[in-house]
Amino acid sequence: MSIKQEELEEIYAFAVQLGKDAGAILLERAQERFDGSKQAEQGHIEKVNAVDLVTQTDEDVEAFIKSKITKQYPSHKFIGEETYSRGVSRDYLIDDEPTWCIDPLDGTVNYMHLFPMFCVSIGFIVNGKPVIGVIHAPFLNQLFSSCSGKGAWLNESQKMPLTRNPTPPLPPNAPSGCVFSCEWGKDRRDQPDSNLHRKVESFFNMASEIGGREGKGGMVHGVRSLGSATLDLAYVAMGAFDIWWEGGCWEWDVAAGIAILKEAGGLITTANPPADPATAAIEEVKLGSRLYLAIRPAGPSANETGRQSQERTVREVWRRVRHLDYSRPGV
Amino acid sequence: MSIKQEELEEIYAFAVQLGKDAGAILLERAQERFDGSKQAEQGHIEKVNAVDLVTQTDEDVEAFIKSKITKQYPSHKFIGEETYSRGVSRDYLIDDEPTWCIDPLDGTVNYMHLFPMFCVSIGFIVNGKPVIGVIHAPFLNQLFSSCSGKGAWLNESQKMPLTRNPTPPLPPNAPSGCVFSCEWGKDRRDQPDSNLHRKVESFFNMASEIGGREGKGGMVHGVRSLGSATLDLAYVAMGAFDIWWEGGCWEWDVAAGIAILKEAGGLITTANPPADPATAAIEEVKLGSRLYLAIRPAGPSANETGRQSQERTVREVWRRVRHLDYSRPGV
Numbered sequence A, B: 001m002s003i004k005q006e007e008l009e010e011i012y013a014f015a016v017q018l019g020k021d022a023g024a025i026l027l028e029r030a031q032e033r034f035d036g037s038k039q040a041e042q043g044h045i046e047k048v049n050a051v052d053l054v055t056q057t058d059e060d061v062e063a064f065i066k067s068k069i070t071k072q073y074p075s076h077k078f079i080g081e082e083t084y085s086r087g088v089s090r091d092y093l094i095d096d097e098p099t100w101c102i103d104p105l106d107g108t109v110n111y112m113h114l115f116p117m118f119c120v121s122i123g124f125i126v127n128g129k130p131v132i133g134v135i136h137a138p139f140l141n142q143l144f145s146s147c148s149g150k151g152a153w154l155n156e157s158q159k160m161p162l163t164r165n166p167t168p169p170l171p172p173n174a175p176s177g178c179v180f181s182c183e184w185g186k187d188r189r190d191q192p193d194s195n196l197h198r199k200v201e202s203f204f205n206m207a208s209e210i211g212g213r214e215g216k217g218g219m220v221h222g223v224r225s226l227g228s229a230t231l232d233l234a235y236v237a238m239g240a241f242d243i244w245w246e247g248g249c250w251e252w253d254v255a256a257g258i259a260i261l262k263e264a265g266g267l268i269t270t271a272n273p274p275a276d277p278a279t280a281a282i283e284e285v286k287l288g289s290r291l292y293l294a295i296r297p298a299g300p301s302a303n304e305t306g307r308q309s310q311e312r313t314v315r316e317v318w319r320r321v322r323h324l325d326y327s328r329p330g331v
Helices: A005-032 A056-072 A081-086 A108-113 A195-207 A229-238 A251-264 A306-318 B005-034 B056-072 B081-086 B108-113 B195-207 B229-238 B251-264 B306-318
Strands: A077-080 A099-106 A119-126 A129-137 A142-147 A151-154 A158-160 A179-181 A222-224 A243-247 A267-269 A291-295 B077-080 B099-106 B119-126 B129-137 B142-147 B151-154 B158-160 B179-181 B222-224 B243-247 B267-269 B291-295
Touching (some): A005 A056, A005 A119, A005 A142, A056 A099, A077 A081, A077 A251, A081 A099, A081 A251, A099 A108, A099 A229, A099 A251, A108 B179, A119 A229, A129 A229, A129 A251, A142 A229, A142 A251, A151 A251, A179 A229, A195 A222, A229 A251, A243 A306, B005 B119, B005 B142, B056 B081, B056 B119, B077 B081, B099 B108, B099 B229, B119 B251, B129 B229, B129 B251, B142 B229, B142 B251, B151 B251, B195 B243, B229 B243, B229 B251, B229 B291, B243 B306, B251 B267
Parallel strands (some): A179 A243, B179 B222, B179 B243
Antiparallel strands (some): A099 A119, A119 A129, A129 A142, A142 A151, A267 A291, B099 B119, B151 B158, B243 B291, B267 B291
16 A cells, blocks of 8 residues: 655644644643643543543543544545454454554643643554554644654644664663653552562663763763653654653554664664673564663764764663563464 | 842843843854854853853953942942952852942853854842842843832743743643753763763753652653753743752852842742752842752642742752762852
């Protein structure tokens, strides 16, 4: 299945407008709660536990997006977080057909508490590859967007990464000097070797002084947790975060962000270290793998290409992190 | 020393304008780096280690703020991060005189990486109490401000906390249901019982499932780390974060945020649990203590006042966190 560049650019313009309109609905619904008339959003459904909440806004915004897409592009497939989650299967549904992959509200916990780090995420996928991405965080006044061959943009005016001509390489002693983005997530089991234990050990390694943690101390410049996988990816594409490492997301959390990151020049591969982290081939991430390690765009230094400094950083992260256990049927 | 309300409101208007102007300089300097002409800020000085950087912008913005204040209010005292840090003493310098307490750039690491969570922080203190606060995060388009008796505001138009009439109480099973804000900080020593070890253990307790961590599991709704103590406090005042727990900040990091939080109806006390966390009196924080636990504004429920739900939450946090070790001379 192929789509001509001219048609792709039309779809891009449609997606940007859709992101603006959907974000406006999110903000309007948030503002309705400011005056106290709806201070605790009613009717949310508990999915897994108290951390995992679905709001009515989620469903309404997804229905809005789906109706717009179905009308404009009736032949395209549509996968949304809400419609998917109501199904029985957890199969990976993306094939070679043109497919929209949507999260109507990423950062649901932030949204419920009115912390500004929430957004709508709209990805468009052809032949299994995200080629258009639109992320709109309306309470931050930030719109991130990209289309294959057209660059990645903040607010349609500032090219990403923000620092260019040249974009700096990753630091020579990365992960030292890097801003490391990670999320505590929803899996809070305290059993030995639970994902929470593996994550905390990994975060601790990345943060600790050089020489600490039995040689795994990474002395990153800062550790950040925003509570939105989608915005984490957007800030890696922007160049603000150097490294994002996470497990447990779904394709609608990352489709738009991967499109934007790739178009900006970033690298994304698996979070889980291979048996030979120092030498293994660094493969393109599988969209449905639920395991992601993203590295910001990078330019060359005197003795490395940008890609070489990204790959070096991937290996240094792999050396410090644990395997995470997030499986799905059929993958 | 007392200041009449009318004079205080004049000082407030001056402080808001100063925050707007200083924030505009920060953003302008950041944008100069977008085009690549200054992509790595030159001339930064290493203070303690690679994490602790001072930029030229820091010093220039502090000089700008100090010159404006000295001209307008020559009798007022001035304490700024940069002027203080160049001195030898680490004494606490705030007394009963009218004093400006300034951080020209909080979130320095974020600023260097162009992550939007950076701000200027301007506090005005009388009789040792912060009475005016202005925090401007120009890349987020967010200005937080307050003056005793005049309320706390986002962008001068939205009263804080954002959720009011009524503001909800803290959750009945807090910290479960709460957004917990914390920072990894600059002290990354890996020795047993280092601050980093104590912090990670505390974060882990707060995040873990109920029943986990030998009964200390708090199952908070989310864990967030922004890399700016000042913005952490602003978001607690807004009601977006329920709990902020941190050690190691200085008074210029928190003076403006404490003014805003208090005016919004929040509570702030010490991060370090007393010997009897279940029954100890909950005392107002000492501005120079370097140990802070902030709880968002809260309204009453059927069986508690807002203050009671805040104090209950303080005790539940104290039960789950370790003592931190940040000392200073004379305190």
